[in-house]
Amino acid sequence: METQHAITCDALVVGGGIAGLESALDLADQGFQVAIVEKDATIGGKMIRLSKVFPTLDCSSCITTPKMASAAHHENIRILTYCDLQTLDRVDGRLQAEVVQRPRYVDPDACIGCRQCEYNCPVWVPDAEQGGFTARKAIAIPFSNAIPQLAVIDTDHCTLCGQCASICPTDAVDYFQKPEPLTIRAETAVIATGFGTTAIDPKYGSGTLPNVIGALEMERLLAPHGPYQRVLRPSDGKEPESVAFIQCAGSRDKALGVPYCSRVCCMYAIKQAMLLSGALPLADITIYYMDIRAFGKGHEQFYQNAKAMGIEFVKAKVAHIGAGDDGAVTLRYEDQEGGEGVTHRDHDLAVLSLGILPQWQPDGVCPVSVDDDLFIQCPSPKIAPARTDMDGVFVAGVAAGPKDIVDSIAEAGAAASEAAQYLGARQAQRSGKAA
Numbered sequence: 071m072e073t074q075h076a077i078t079c080d081a082l083v084v085g086g087g088i089a090g091l092e093s094a095l096d097l098a099d100q101g102f103q104v105a106i107v108e109k110d111a112t113i114g115g116k117m118i119r120l121s122k123v124f125p126t127l128d129c130s131s132c133i134t135t136p137k138m139a140s141a142a143h144h145e146n147i148r149i150l151t152y153c154d155l156q157t158l159d160r161v162d163g164r165l166q167a168e169v170v171q172r173p174r175y176v177d178p179d180a181c182i183g184c185r186q187c188e189y190n191c192p193v194w195v196p197d198a199e200q201g202g203f204t205a206r207k208a209i210a211i212p213f214s215n216a217i218p219q220l221a222v223i224d225t226d227h228c229t230l231c232g233q234c235a236s237i238c239p240t241d242a243v244d245y246f247q248k249p250e251p252l253t254i255r256a257e258t259a260v261i262a263t264g265f266g267t268t269a270i271d272p273k274y275g276s277g278t279l280p281n282v283i284g285a286l287e288m289e290r291l292l293a294p295h296g297p298y299q300r301v302l303r304p305s306d307g308k309e310p311e312s313v314a315f316i317q318c319a320g321s322r323d324k325a326l327g328v329p330y331c332s333r334v335c336c337m338y339a340i341k342q343a344m345l346l347s348g349a350l351p352l353a354d355i356t357i358y359y360m361d362i363r364a365f366g367k368g369h370e371q372f373y374q375n376a377k378a379m380g381i382e383f384v385k386a387k388v389a390h391i392g393a394g395d396d397g398a399v400t401l402r403y404e405d406q407e408g409g410e411g412v413t414h415r416d417h418d419l420a421v422l423s424l425g426i427l428p429q430w431q432p433d434g435v436c437p438v439s440v441d442d443d444l445f446i447q448c449p450s451p452k453i454a455p456a457r458t459d460m461d462g463v464f465v466a467g468v469a470a471g472p473k474d475i476v477d478s479i480a481e482a483g484a485a486a487s488e489a490a491q492y493l494g495a496r497q498a499q500r501s502g503k504a505a
């Protein structure tokens with residue numbers, strides 16, 4: 071399938087989150103050769119980092135890990151992590167991607183994932199995988215079920231003390247590793263680059279209030295393998311007695327830069343509130359919302375269950391969060407049903423439903439169009455939701471717009487099916503020409 075710096079395959083999948091993995095597996099199971107290009111050091115996307123998933127409350131990593139392992143062990147799938155996509159365009163009738171393999175400073179063929187380097191490294195740094203709530207070493211495997219199990223040196227913090235190199239049983243540490251260019255030629259591609267979130271707005275205390283966190287950080291606090299193995303308040307490690315979830319703290323608000331609805335926040339906030347009430351049965355939990363959007367299968371019942379559990383729902387747009395006493399945060403909001411007008415309430419911890427943004431922009435990289443909200447454009451969303459305006463290039467998951475896991479997987483299946491049809495047509499065309 072490949073030479074040292076060039077790979078030829080049937081399908082290129084950009085992004086190794088749940089949508090990209092699903093498309094890759096669907097195509098590979100049909101016998102097509104697939105290359106997945108992932109920018110992170112591990113595949114799995116956001117889903118591997120979630121606690122449990124709505125509306126079933128299944129353990130997220132228990133569902134994602136087998137998918138990751140299936141992709142990694144599939145004979146028709148080649149996974150390239152820690153790679154930057156430079157360009158993706160059509161060259162001589164085929165798609166051609168120019169990719170740069172970033173240096174891990176660890177030889178991937180020699181590293182056996184034993185973590186001796188990590189245990190021996192003297193430098194501790196904040197662990198972004200755990201929301202920054204705990205620390206990891208300057209050389210580390212991203213997390214215990216990361217795929218591949220390869221260590222990466224964090225060059226921002228490494229002091230070049232040499233302790234990792236001296237302990238490594240396979241001499242895998244290579245401080246002189248260089249970025250390596252790689253060309254991937256494919257007939258078709260699926261873009262599954264997913265999402266990031268908006269930053270915390272200054273009116274919600276960005277950077278100044280440690281007890282105001284984003285929902286992805288709350289996912290880590292709730293995860294069984296999270297930073298503390300229980301929910302503690304970041305500023306002082308206290309168990310919060312009262313927690314506020316603030317909806318539309320980055321979406322449906324032009325002033326915050328995102329006019330559209332992020333679609334998953336109502337349900338994940340309800341999920342987090344339910345999990346929290348299990349973890350902290352005595353805590354008061356309040357969701358501040360504009361309106362609850364529970365449109366998916368089983369979602370309305372999920373919402374009703376949360377109300378029955380005693381979670382309080384306050385119809386209000388929170389205008390401001392300030393510092394209260396003893397690390398508390400003070401919310402200023404107008405209660406739209408209670409008739410109290412503008413009012414204030416203190417909580418030990420506030421969790422923001424931040425806006426969902428496209429994680430990748432094709433600008434200058436690939437001639438595929440984006441829509442007004444900068445997600446990949448689908449010219450025929452009703453009849454061909456996975457098709458883009460670039461011949462042979464399809465889209466899956468949140469790269470095309472905010473959506474939950476169920477819809478991401480369904481769309482990934484559609485993208486794989488369209489890509490397989492496209493590959494079949496190309497093969498027929500070529501054998502017709504040859505005959």
Ligand SMILES: Cc1cc2nc3c(=O)[nH]c(=O)nc-3n(C[C@H](O)[C@H](O)[C@H](O)COP(=O)(O)OP(=O)(O)OC[C@H]3O[C@@H](n4cnc5c(N)ncnc54)[C@H](O)[C@@H]3O)c2cc1C
Nearest residue numbers: 085087088089109115116123124263264265467468474475
């Ligand atoms: C706080 C929170 C909780 C949630 N909880 C739930 C839930 O309980 N249930 C549910 O159904 N949904 C939930 N969701 C939504 C869910 O996370 C998404 O539906 C799902 O992760 C989408 O998968 P994806 O593969 O499209 O994107 P992602 O998970 O974002 O994966 C995209 C992948 O592409 C990679 N990538 C990006 N750019 C590039 C590039 N240029 N080159 C190569 N690779 C690239 C990324 O590194 C990433 O690995 C939640 C969302 C949030 C924010």
